[in-house]
Amino acid sequence: MYLNKYEERMLRGEYGEAVRIAIEVIVHIGEALGAEKLIDISHAHISGISYFNIGDEGLEFLNDLVSKGAKAAVYTTANPSSIAILDPFTNVYGRDIVVKQYKIIELLKSLGVDDKSFTCIPYKIRRPKINEHLAWAESSAVIYANSILGAKTNREGGIVALMASIIGKTYYSGMHIDENRLPTEIIKIDFPIGNIFEASIIGLYIGNITKGIPYIEMNMNVEDDVYRDIIIRNLLASIASTSDSPMAIIEGITPKFDKIMIKGGLERITIDLAEAKKFSESICSNTLFIGCPHITVDELRHISNRIFLKAKSLGIEKIFVALPQNSEDIILIAEEFRKRGIEIVFLKGACPVVSNLKELNLHSLATLHGKAFHYIPKLGGIKTCLVNVV
Amino acid sequence: MSCERCINVVDAKMIGKEIEGKVIKINVLSFLGDIDKDTGLIVSEESGAKGSFIKDHILVVKRFRGSTVGTYIIYSLYKKGIAPKAIIMGKPDPVVLAGAVLCKIPIVYNIPDGILEHIETGSYIKITSTSNGISICIC
Known part of the structure; x- marks a missing residue:
């Protein structure tokens, strides 16, 4: 060298x-x-x-x-x-x-x-x-x-x-x-992605089948830009959990995606929802984990109404939220959740997935994130399930 | 020990000396999460090798996945004296390569899938450098 x-x-x-x-x-x-x-x-x-x-x-x-x-x-x-x-x-x-x-x-x-x-x-x-x-x-x-x-x-x-x-x-x-940032296969997602849960199960599935850099054709039926970014982050984090892929090219989203040369003869794979849903299960815990990858306070504020709408009906009583170290105080959001009968515990600068969760006397932890779903049993040592909360 | 057949793999790379030993074949592996870092026991079902101890074995890995903390786990296994003897893979994985370089664990990469298919758990193999690649002998 x-x-x-x-x-x-x-x-x-x-x-x-x-x-x-x-x-x-x-x-x-x-x-x-x-x-x-x-x-x-x-x-x-x-x-x-x-x-x-x-x-x-x-x-x-x-x-x-x-x-x-x-x-x-x-x-x-x-x-x-x-x-x-x-x-x-x-x-x-x-x-x-x-x-x-x-x-x-x-x-x-x-x-x-x-x-x-x-x-x-x-x-x-x-x-x-x-x-x-x-x-x-x-x-x-x-x-x-x-x-x-x-x-x-x-x-x-x-x-x-x-x-x-x-x-x-x-x-x-x-x-x-x-020249190393070229796609290895084309993956078409045959239904519009509308939430974090769907992005997670699709991402875990893509990670299992990609040879390196998937070129993803997909639609999202989400107008809200903040929520769209959280969904994309979860799709990518899930791909990275079940593969060694450092990159995915998402049509319409990846910068200069239209300038990327797609070689002829690349394998073309179509994914439908039924195929991907093998990862999903019913609710396994009254405690939910949000923030894998981390979520910012603004993002949490943005999606809190969506959480309120579903969490209670799923029997969620407590939510762990993981955020960056520099997050501002979040008393108002916590109070909103408490009024609706849900306790919220903020984990600033920390992550439960990389912690021994057995010591907390938790038998299982529900999550909406593909990455957390993949790692909680392996690293936290307890059961988990992937649920559709927002 | 006599070896029944040898395969020359052009363009494959090896870092380290000659390697020989018993194989554990693994379908997919993350050093973080798929291996118990205190014992070196493979704990993941998807690996296809659950219940095997990696110590003193050559890991033949079809595909790596996941965490970048894997480099630390390899280092930790090495310091505890329970690291694998060598790691053989297709496409080089930067996380695993870094751990192997740091701990001077011999590593072989750029092995085509079709050749990895010939190596099975329990096989005893010898790997040597050649002028344009490596030679894998199954003994």
């Missing part, structure tokens, strides 16, 4: 041990993927923030890197942590876990991670421009950045995004190169 003089000095350790380690990892990965050079990035987004996921080994890794002088060289955001550090839950998980979760967050802040982030929707904190090069982890954010914002990022491992943050660069390969 070609390295300029500055990058060579980094590799020789002239800018410290943390920079040397970081560039060594990025160069090794880049060489394995056939990259010819490194490129500058404007924004890194790190995953692997929950102590339940990365454990003592991950914590030690971060600690070691920071003790060697690691600092973010570019704007850097991070994923949500586990819920262990939030007020209602600290007693449940015990001091050891809470202290270690705090330590991970403090190490990331000392590195330079924006303390207002801790969210899986970093594009709501800083929206990248079209063609901007990024090094993002968090599969749902990667697929949103490439597909909706027209920015360029590979689906980086959490550690790789961290290394890219430290040197402000990543390897020039994969999604950074236009």
Whole structure:
């Protein structure tokens, strides 16, 4: 791989041990993927923030890197942590876990991670421009950045995004190169998508069948722009849960979709609702989870009437809502829900999916998100069901 | 051990030394969620290999999926001494590749689906570099 003089000095350790380690990892990965050079990035987004996921080994890794002088060289955001550090839950998980979760967050802040982030929707904190090069982890954010914002990022491992943050660069390969951003098949959705639930089941299904970058022909019978964006976010997050796809081209939505060359002979797959609905089940819990990916306060306000209309009739008594760390106070919305007999618990900067949920004495958790439906049993350790609430 | 047949795979890549060992064949895998990170036990039904321990085995994976936290999980498995011996795949997955590079776990990629089909759970395989790719021997 070609390295300029500055990058060579980094590799020789002239800018410290943390920079040397970081560039060594990025160069090794880049060489394995056939990259010819490194490129500058404007924004890194790190995953692997929950102590339940990365454990003592991950914590030690971060600690070691920071003790060697690691600092973010570019704007850097991070994923949500586990819920262990939030007020209602600290007693449940015990001091050891809470202290270690705090330590991970403090190490990331000392590195330079924006303390207002801790969210899986970093594009709501800083929206990248079209063609901007990024090094993002968090599969749902990667697929949103490439597909909706027209920015360029590979689906980086959490550690790789961290290394890219430290040197402000990543390897020039994969999604950074236009010729790799072409569709691998055409998928036609044979019915209009009207809500998050339908987008989720379709997304999980597409993820299972795509070979890489699906070109999606679909209609949405939703006029409201805010709700449309939430629906699209859920479609993409669901695709990214059941595949390794870093991008989907959505006709009419992906920037410059009409300029993308579709090779002749691509497989064409039609999906009908019956085929996709195998993921759906009946309601399994009186507790509902909203915010996977995270939802902003404005978005929640926007869809709260839709939630009121259905949640009560489904027997929902409590809702966990996961939001970015910088979310404003939400007392009024909480009060509205309480008046209608639904308790609402806000999880700022956190995510229940990456937390041990068995400890909460919850046997199951309903959700409207394909990504949460996919991961809750695997990571949270409890049952889940996908329901149509908004 | 004598090997009954060898297949040359042109353009396949290998990072690491020669590899040999017993295979676990996996249909689809995310290191986060599909493997118990404390024991190295495969827990996902869809993997087609539920109940197998990955330690000391060569994972032959048809398709990767999901979480970018997988790199941390590979690192964590490695530090606990329960990482796989090597990982073989079709298209290289950046999340898995990063974990393997970081932990110096040998990795083989760009193996066509048709060749992955020939390798079964329980097979003993040897992989060596050739001038234009790799050679996989099933022993």
